[in-house]
Amino acid sequence: METREISQAVISRLPRYYRYLGELKDEGIERISSQELSERMNVTASQIRQDFNNFGGFGQQGYGYNVDYLYKEIGKILGLDQKHNFIIIGAGNLGRALGNYLNFEKRGFIFKGMFDNNDEVVGKEVRGVKVMPMDNLDEFIRANNIDIVVLTIPKNSALNIIDNLVEDGVKAIWNFAHVDLDVPEGVIVENVHLSDSLMKLSYNISRYSKEH
Amino acid sequence: METREISQAVISRLPRYYRYLGELKDEGIERISSQELSERMNVTASQIRQDFNNFGGFGQQGYGYNVDYLYKEIGKILGLDQKHNFIIIGAGNLGRALGNYLNFEKRGFIFKGMFDNNDEVVGKEVRGVKVMPMDNLDEFIRANNIDIVVLTIPKNSALNIIDNLVEDGVKAIWNFAHVDLDVPEGVIVENVHLSDSLMKLSYNISRYSKEH
DNA sequence: TAGATTGTTAATCGATTAACAATC
């Protein structure tokens, strides 16, 4: 099926829509207009309608949008109805936090394994998943149909390992290392650069105190 | 001093420039042209020059930019030369990961305290900082000149606590809770919505597999 | 001086907002 190219600006807003629609659902609200939703979310109604229309119309003139239907449709657009196996490489604090923490399962992500080259953590368990040594990595990825790799290792380790991961057929990297990864077209990298986020915070504090 | 309004698009790029300039410095490179930097970073030279010129000229015609100088100047723009005390609320996996993990100190952020309302973790230490009960929170913030609060607690706890934090005079929130916080103008919120990031990843996987 | 490369203005592109006809 041909898909028109959707801008990353739109895609970045989808999870937020999804979150708000989930809340509306929990509140038992059945329908909502772009106007009402725009007031809740602090965006323009026009943007909401434009965004949704990138994927075809989900609403009805004179009525608005059915919350439950829209929620499900956005979930589908986001691919949350699909299952993906993932592993975490790096069993340090952050890796363990992610292993324990997120509602991965609810989003269709299945936690299959965890790897680390530190002997002290190998063998330990995180949410019922054993930490394995890095020697087993490539074999494990191939044998277990791993689509997604979460990288919570230092910059240089990430750079060393990335080509192997691509060769093993990994489809996407959720990258927490403070480095830009160079991958072939078709492999998806989603970066979470915490350090960058903190610097933005820092900038905004400085700017505000200068202005006041 | 009057500061012209800089767009968030520009600000979001500053940490990345800072990172690359740090690497250049480590490699012992003294000067770089916008052209060379653009090739490394995969952005246009034009954008680089425009971005830097938002803050006044840092380069020299016919020469380019002095790496060391530019690095320092961007650091100043980002406010990394200033000191800020911060605390972490929520001593779960993620809170502990952040407490242990980041080069906070290198960026001028001083880790002063950690709070949790779970008796089992109260009293434990993270990087030499004791986990305190939530009852002490407001007093501690006021007594210790806390500028920044890192929120690694669930959505509802974050919503319950936010007004108090603002009243206590907190300047900025680094928010890891999956919720948009409503704060008065002047209080800075920097969100890290991990769940949103994961959904973006999910979308891009689905889209790619549809297209191929 | 000649060559290189910035700083900056102008042109283009894309994203957001406004407006309104279509239609439930």
Place this chain on the structure above:
DNA sequence: TAGATTGTTAATCGATTAACAATC
């Protein structure tokens, strides 16, 4: 039917890129 609200086109705004004069 009349009123409401979408879907969509057109207008505006802002961000990116191109071009080039200034100048080191």
